[in-house]
Amino acid sequence: MEWSKVLSRINWQLILTLSICFIGEVPSFATSPARIDWFTVRDVEGQSLDLKGSRWKVVCFLGAECPLARLYGQRLSQLSGEFAPQGVRVIGINSNPQDSAADVRNYMRDLEISFPIVKDEDQSLARRLGATRTPEVIVLDAAGMVRYQGRIDDQYEPGISRGKPTQHNLRDAIEALVSGEQVPIARTITVGCLITFIEPAAKMQARDESLTFTRDIAPILNQHCVECHRPGEIGPFALTDYDEVVGWGEMMLEVIEQKRMPPWHAAPEYGKFIGARHMPPEDLKTLAAWVSQGMPEGDPKDLPPLPKWTAGWQMSTPPDEQFTMRQQPFQVPAEGIVDYQYFVVDPGWKEDRWIHAAQVVPGNPSVVHHSIVFVRKPDGTRSNGIGWLGGYVPGQRAVELPPSYARLVPAGSKLVFQMHYTPNGHKTEDTTKVGIWTIDEKDVTHEVTTRVALNHHFEIPPGAKEHKVGLQMRQFTSGSLLLGATPHMHLRGKSFRLEARRENGLETLLSVPEYDFNWQHLYGFTSPIPLDDISALEMEVTFDNSAGNPTNPDPNQFVTWGDQTWQEMAVAFFDVALPCDQPRIVVRHESDEPAESQQQRQERIDKLTNEFLSDMDSDGDGLVLYDEVPESFRIFGFKQMDHDHDRRIERSEIEKEAQRRL
Template identity: 55%
Template sequence: MYLGNDRVSVFGCLATAFFVGIFWTCGVHGQRPLPLRQLTFRGTDGEPVSVGDATLTAVCFLGTECPLAKLYGPRLQRLADRYADRGVTFLGVNSNLQDSPAEIDAYAKKYVLEFPMIKDADQSIADAFEATRTPEVFLVDSGGMIVYQGRIDDQYEPGISRAHPTTNDLRDAIEASLTGAPIDQPKTTGVGCLITRATKMNGTATSSADVTFNADIAAILNEHCVECHRPGEIAPMALTDYDEVVGWGQMILEVIDQKRMPPWHADPDIGHFVGQRRMSDEARNKIAAWIDDGMPQGDAADRPPLPQWPSGWQFASEPDVEIAIRDRPFTVPAEGVVEYQYFVVDPKWTEDRWIRAAQVIPGDASVVHHAIVFVRPPDGSSFHGIGWMAAYVPGQRAVALPDGHARLVPAGSKLVFQMHYTPNGHQTEDLTRVGVWTVDREDVTHEVFTRMAIDHEFEIPPGVENHVVKMAVDSFPPNSRMLGITPHMHLRGKSFLLLANRPGGQTEPLLRVPHYDFNWQHWYEFAKPVNLSDVDSLEMSVSFDNSTGNPFNPAPDDFVSWGDQTWEEMAVAFFDVAIPRGGPHYRVQPTVSLSPRERQQREQRMEEHVTAFLDQMDVNADGIVERDETPVTFQRFGFNRIDQNRDGRIERDEISAAAAERL
């Protein structure tokens, strides 16, 4: 073991380790010794790489397909450039079983990494450092002491993407070490992808093993994972080959146990939905047993074929119309947070269109997290709902409406693309498009339109862990059915509950999302549409977590109200309704005689509603709400519902009329 210059201090550390049983207590501030110069570092070409006599050496464990390693690779290079003339050396180490030297070279070239890349083929370097994840960084001083271990900064975590880091752990550790100051946090929790150890492998086992990749695991992955985890899709690694899968074995089990994969957030005990992603306990336990047994490959004859997915349009024919977001691609940056992008396109339709199916195809699926296409009808047109046309979410298959069902798009309408991009560490371009399949009006038996439940009058206090906002919708058209629903909140969204209130006081839960995740905008399509004819109202409870315990929370000390930005909040639910074509879009309310007292109470509630609406929306306090005074989302999906005369202004009588429908 290399002892460095201070043999006495190292002897003291060894003595402590003898009695306490752990090296981590050695040195100050959690330092521990590491025989850096006794380790063998070899590049991807197999040639030795000299560690040198650097003042500090940053050993960075990286993987070619780990999403966080992709995001942080360029950032590590910037740090390497910044400190190169101050005696700080950076080394990249790849200990992944599944990454070949050629793949490591391609990764370094793609993300322009100029520091040496090491292939840790026998994982001896990972074992010496006790590295567990990529990216994880170890800062070693000239005496062979690890002075910092952990993350680079806190901007990215699995499922979390902050606009900027709030702590720069590696940079601060380098600065402190160079100036001789103590490191405030010498050890932080590494985040990223697990490094599966070679000791877990036993690929030679065949038919004698109880669970093998070919006979058991491949079929599970085909059913639950490969639709997204294959070349060309947004998922970061392909889980189609044994040699690739074994390198992710422990990581696969971790994301399953953490309920991060497969991505599905509905309570399994409430409702049944089309395309629901649920992995059974039996399947999970097979994966765990396979890993414990050494991940044997098994007999090749037992391997099921890969499913075949259409790579383009998923219906039997080409679309009748194909429309792109614009005439040139949108540039997605290498990193950071990209706010929702909205592209307005005029398809130049001079006649009404009935849409029986629509499919969104991303231009670059590796960065398109989701896309929604809305219809913006011309002013004064006969149009109902908010204009939802189609959506794309990774892994969801495009589904045509039931036979005889279609959406009406009035002549002169424009299409609005809402795009959510997630950078992947490499600047790229996207040109998403939507394909539309039409049907003749005479063949339409049911019109489908999207309604919205919304509350934009809430305020979430600072630090509150469970702030609940209630929403309700009633006045459904006769003979109508609800086909599906999408709840929408932002980073503080915690849970969602949908109840159907039926005559006689009966209440039926239809959907519960106990752990809402802003990263996944699920469309929950009911396996059996909900008959709304015997539903008095749909009641929704939306809860928010504005506490420090919410890792997504951008500002726990803020009061939070409605807003389009992700650091603000929304309480919205979109749901599809089908009605017989030509029928009324709202239930005709029976005439009810009210007592003078009941009439007075109703008028008071209406006046309170009007006052609250004006207080929030009427920015210049002139008693009239102009379109540009309202949030962008309300402009697109709520303004025209209240602006009955389509003059671009909402006045008191129009607010009162809208309130009368609700109250």
């Protein structure tokens, strides 16, 4: 890309940003008429556009595979039907070189689009109207003057899905125009997928072909992108062939430069992790240079073969057993927020299972934000950890435990599927399943459990930009090894830091400076960390409840612990391996805290106990019953505190837990 074009883009973005910061909206400005003979334009079905009686044209630029264009498809159809009687006509335009007419027709069928869509083969309509992204809308009057240009509303942005829009920009513009009033905000910043414009043939012939797709770019994409961006996987589009890649050239650069892709959020200066995703600067430089050169294809003989990926199950063999979350699919609505769903499955196990690997496979990856499968052990069974079996989040590969490592699942246990769905713009359904791989007990040297550190005694004030909450885990069994960590917060989660306290001070094991609720990684250490010389794992979670957090459901609310995404959690999961041939002895360390009197310690225990009862004892009878706590606490913490397994937590049990934590 020429530097003049780069500077022009930067200057324009800077002007818009400063306008928003100091004025509160993007200023409107006069535009030249778009002189387009709409009566000669034909839609993807070959039909001339019927625009008789239309006073206003709402032109929507749409991409068949752009996630935001898919989310907004049905909403545009609703607006089209609502305002058609008032002389408003909605026209879709697809200017993406990677989308064929068949792709557009499939898009219309899948999303039940009621308005016509034009395939802008030469991209002339996009150039004349100044469109740059999908979905971008432009409202024209009868004279072809642009009266509004920008986004549809503010509900969806890349990586952001609000429960409902707070600004209805397109609707406000249409309602103002049909009422004969001034459009309140004539221009807004469009978010979504960049349209890659193809250079004219004359320029294409004169371009520099020192870099080619087949020789230089395909190997980079195969290494960093194709794992997810291939047919049948979670990426919204494939990056496996030249014609498709060309259409996403500019967009690829943007998401990589903004560090949205490849998805990985651990700071590189701390720790080494299994499956870490980083695109080296030299690869990004090569990709940017290729795009600036016009994206030449090169010699097909130079094209490397695609990596060998396992479809469906990711282990070398099929699972020994598999279970679906329920027989009937769960119906996912077209939009809105879906409460966490829990499904209990009885696998019918009459004998113990030693599980070496588990993989959760979503039935419909486009709507499954994440899924976790827990083990609910029979009442009275020794509880060692929280019963984690396996999980799925977009982009995370199934992890096989080291050889001779396995999880023990007692006979009679049940499986609990925790499902979090994010609607994708049209009604659909899902049936998620889990597969397990077992090994014989005689081959097991280490039992793997998942422990949890949590703090539910917090209240985030309205508008707080950096509200910090501390977590801690102490008392590790002799010979234990830390295999990995998974931080968990919700939409206000900002950062996470994990430190190990040793005799000589604190060591940072993991730092996640920009936590993203959409990508909840298991950070597995390449070398397990011995816990014998660690007196405590200490964590700091930071929440952003300010208006500057684009994912914040409501910055004006006090926020406390809860299952739902508009509430919050401060949780960290830890996979720990325990040697089977050693007695379970807890390693004791000298306290790192200043000495305190017995009375001071008891006061702290009483404080924690009273706080817990205040949070969890809804009827005030001094007992915390299994059925009166949030589902998340039932899974994460109830059995750890219910020492006598009677499905209720008494004050004495709370005090014991407080003593353990202190």
